[in-house]
Amino acid sequence: MKIKFKVWLDQNGKAFGNGPLELLKKVEKTGSLRKAAGQMHMSYSKAWHLIQILEGRLGFSLLDKKIGGASGGGSVLTPESKDLMAHYEKFQKEVKESLNRIFKKHFGSSFIISLPHKRGHRRTSQK
Amino acid sequence: MKIKFKVWLDQNGKAFGNGPLELLKKVEKTGSLRKAAGQMHMSYSKAWHLIQILEGRLGFSLLDKKIGGASGGGSVLTPESKDLMAHYEKFQKEVKESLNRIFKKHFGSSFIISLPHKRGHRRTSQK
Numbered sequence: 001m002k003i004k005f006k007v008w009l010d011q012n013g014k015a016f017g018n019g020p021l022e023l024l025k026k027v028e029k030t031g032s033l034r035k036a037a038g039q040m041h042m043s044y045s046k047a048w049h050l051i052q053i054l055e056g057r058l059g060f061s062l063l064d065k066k067i068g069g070a071s072g073g074g075s076v077l078t079p080e081s082k083d084l085m086a087h088y089e090k091f092q093k094e095v096k097e098s099l100n101r102i103f104k105k106h107f108g109s110s111f112i113i114s115l116p117h118k119r120g121h122r123r124t125s126q127k
Numbered sequence: 128m129k130i131k132f133k134v135w136l137d138q139n140g141k142a143f144g145n146g147p148l149e150l151l152k153k154v155e156k157t158g159s160l161r162k163a164a165g166q167m168h169m170s171y172s173k174a175w176h177l178i179q180i181l182e183g184r185l186g187f188s189l190l191d192k193k194i195g196g197a198s199g200g201g202s203v204l205t206p207e208s209k210d211l212m213a214h215y216e217k218f219q220k221e222v223k224e225s226l227n228r229i230f231k232k233h234f235g236s237s238f239i240i241s242l243p244h245k246r247g248h249r250r251t252s253q254k
Contacts, residue, residue, distance in 0.1 A: 001142065007132040007226065009234070015128065091233035098225045099134065106218035107136070 003103040007095055009088075015057035021088055023047060024062060024081060031074040033063065058084070130230035134222055136215075142184035148215055150174060151189060151208060158201040160190065185211070 008017030026036035037047035055061055062081040066074050077085075135144030153163035164174035182189055189208040193201050204212075 002137045003134065004137040004141075005132060005134040007130065010129045010131040014131075087233050091229060094229045094233070095226060098229060099222060102218060102221045102225060106214050106221070 001107060003099055003107075005095075005099055007092070009058075011057040011059075013053070013057060015054060016084060016088060018092070020050065020054055020062075021085060021092075023050070024077060024085055027063065027075050028077050028082075031076065033075045128234060130226055130234075132222075132226055134219070136185075138184040138186075140180070140184055142181060143211060143215060145219070147177065147181055147189075148212060148219075150177070151204060151212055154190065154202050155204050155209075158203065160202045 006017070009015045023036055023040060023042075026039050027033055030036055030039070033047055033051070034044045037044045040047070042050075051062055060080045061078050062084075063075045064078055066076060133144070136142045150163055150167060150169075153166050154160055157163055157166070160174055160178070161171045164171045167174070169177075178189055187207045188205050189211075190202040191205055193203060
């Protein structure tokens with residue numbers, strides 16, 4: 001038995017979470033939203049739309065679009081985007097550690113293992 | 128900005144979480160899986176199927192089916208089911224408190240609020 005979780009920042013809908021973090025990391029690495037989207041098997045238009053929605057909810061820009069140049073432009077992270085990612089990664093790490101600790105406290109060792117194995121449907125007659 | 132989360136027990140798939148907890152609480156109250164499902168706008172067959180899957184993953188029975196009687200039978204929680212619910216509720220309460228605390232630590236007061244408001248797409252030319 002394991003614990004699983006999803007956690008995200010919300011502002012009238014999902015504003016940031018693991019998916020966006022991964023996408024932005026790939027933008028940082030590749031310098032391109034198109035390449036980042038491709039690496040996540042996401043269409044460019046879907047990734048672009050996602051960024052627009054997140055920016056609207058967060059209230060600041062995540063990407064700066066570079067125009068022109070030999071590579072035909074690309075995207076770089078805004079300072080605010082980098083700041084958010086750094087905060088979110090620390091936050092996420094602490095959440096993970098905390099949830100594992102709480103899970104062990106309530107379900108570790110003694111609990112789930114000590115429960116009897118399923119007996120099939122037990123039927124008790126009611127008069 | 129708020130934090131939102133989903134957390135669940137996993138054993139080759141979802142084995143327990145908020146939805147099942149709510150369903151079992153309603154079974155406890157109404158004495159009937161059919162009534163409990165109805166209150167959650169879920170079909171009886173879907174609720175029954177869910178219980179089967181959870182029982183398989185957990186390795187023990189959640190419900191005892193009562194046969195006959197004036198009411199034509201119904202369902203009661205097994206002792207293991209009640210035990211799981213009690214553990215899960217304490218676990219869930221602690222998770223919520225912990226996540227709120229971690230959220231405030233990383234995103235509270237200073238962070239999100241201090242970020243500048245979105246400026247529209249900033250464009251920097253690249254030569």
